[in-house]
Amino acid sequence: MDTGASVPAGRSLVFDSGIGGMGVVQALRDLLPALHIDYLADTALFPYGEQPDDLLTSRIVSLLVAACERLQPDILVIACNTASTIALPALRQRLNIPVVGCVPPIRWAGRVSTSRVIGLLSTSATARRPYILRLHQDFAPDCRLITHGARQLADLAERAFLGEAIADSDVQYELTCLFSQPHGGEIDTVGLGCTHYTFLMDAFERLSPPGITWLDPAPAVARQVRTILQEASCSSATSRPGRLLMTRAPQNAARLEGAAQKLGFSQWDVFSVPAPGMAEA
Incomplete structure (x- = not known):
């Protein structure tokens, strides 16, 4: 039986407009228990659904380029259908790591x-x-x-x-x-x-x-991540706990911390990007 233990320890960044991508995190935890996971939620612009595509694409690319520079993941997982359908090509052009999207099944x-x-x-x-x-x-x-x-x-x-x-x-x-x-x-x-x-x-x-x-589709996304990591040369594992990052502080911080701890995130922090692309937020 092929398990997550056969996958080299690596670092991942999971992105969503909110905390809904935690379903993908759960699938990754189940399949790849050794994988280090950081999570970034663009809560300052949640929900993405009613935002113009050009604004979203610019913002997502600016945000994730900055996040990848800071966190140095081996793989980026876009756990957001809206972001995946509009920003995947631009992200793959800008980043030199694999980018896995989530599309409707x-x-x-x-x-x-x-x-x-x-x-x-x-x-x-x-x-x-x-x-x-x-x-x-x-x-x-x-x-x-x-x-x-x-x-x-x-x-x-x-x-x-x-x-x-x-x-x-x-x-x-x-x-x-x-x-x-x-x-x-x-x-x-x-x-x-x-x-x-x-x-x-x-x-x-x-x-x-x-x-x-x-x-x-969350389990299928996790399987795709496993396949990519099995074929890639990953960074060594990091000892620091996975980080839960948000572009705006949540109003329900106590409840969020309780729910996120079940998925391995011990605390949350605000992620800010001093870049022109973020000014629209």
Whole structure:
């Protein structure tokens, strides 16, 4: 059996607009227990969904170039669908380390669906991007794709991560928006198009129509990281604990610390970048 113990000890940086990428962190911890993980959340601009693409691309690149210079990771993991769909090419041009993105699992859904009607639950920004149409045309052209861009699920997921009780009615509303669309009753497979939604998976499975297969891409991202690290020459392990960094101090610091400690982060700190690209924040 291939385990994380066979992977050279290396350093990773996981990035998201908020704390939803912690689902990817959990998948990395499960598969690669020896991997050092730093986490950076752009909380000053959360949520990314309603921001212009050009602003986001400039900000993400400036922020992550600075973060990689400071933290010196062997690999960068973009645990954010919005950032992945707009900034991956620019990041790969600027950085000399592997950059792994997280994209909606449309190809995966096309492989497992038997009804050939698949759903995508994402943020509103991800749902309307041309990238989704290209994924559909390239990897699941024989399937009907039904999307719903949910406006409140990312916030609900962050609250769930912090241990708050989430009303079923709030989740049910977004699910109804997906399954009540024309041909929505034929959906048999739904992909998560936002990393935050991992923390709502139990509610999705409980509240959705019977027989729905839900696809969370976080484990696939972890497997891709493992493959890259197995082929790369990584830095030696660092003894310092992983850092949880945010571009704005959280209002719920005590609850955040409690939740983050379960994933190996002992404390959080503010990450600031004195660069022109950050002025818009």
